[in-house]
Amino acid sequence: MTDLSVVGFLGLSSALLAVGIFGVLTRRNFILLLISIEIAMNAAILNFVYFAGFLGGTSGLTGQAIAVVLIGFAATEVAVGLGIVLALNRAKGTINVAQATELRL
Amino acid sequence: MILEELAFVFLAGIAVVTAVLSLLVRELVHTILWIAIFFVDLSAIYFLLEAPFLGVLQLGVYAGAVTVLLLFGIMVTRKRIFSREAATGIGAVPVGLALVTFIFLIAAVGEFSSAPGTIHSYNPSDLSQNLFNVNGPWLLLLGLIMLGAVGGAIYLVREGRE
8 A cells, every 4th residue: 555645646747748748849850749749648647547546446447457558559659650750751851840841741 | 655755756856857858958869868767767656656567568668669669760860870959949938838738737736635645556467357358449449550550650661652
């Protein structure tokens, strides 16, 4: 049994979400953009894991199962994102998203 | 427990600092280093939350696979791996938006009671029962989406595509 306060965890995930939003808005490199999205997604997963432990019982187990599925989704997203990075690099010679102005690569 | 609270404050501080540093350093390889520390740190937080299965999954998928994928992404798109990014200004508007989001969320968090809540521990076999029986369809859907994503990624990077 562990005792931890809910406010600290919600504060941590709020801070991580804010950092992720800051990264998405300021960075122009596609890989840094992907990393920002990962930070924001980890904030969401952290909430699921905390409340899974907080609730206990079947709902808690469901929360952990959702966290497992979310981690899988995040890994998938990085794989597709890096595919886009390679295609962008081949088409434009750069991975700066500001220069990806044509919809067709 | 005061020890667990201290451990959480320490780990949370490392998480926020490494997340900010990973977006602010100018060498992309250093970014990957900081983000790897961030992922390992979150895995430690999961262990603290009595979710060892998720902690190991975080280590394997994020600290292992995602970090290596991002490193490969950097290696194949630049001539020299250790080359600096052009400095990008940190505009007032993005920082302001992020701060407003943070303050809004913190104000909402303030509504919660700050009394410590008990974290329940799980038997991993119960989790696997739940994962493959109750939530089996979602896991199947995840597998199908991953298959589609792999097909899409191969389509994107294949040779000779116009």
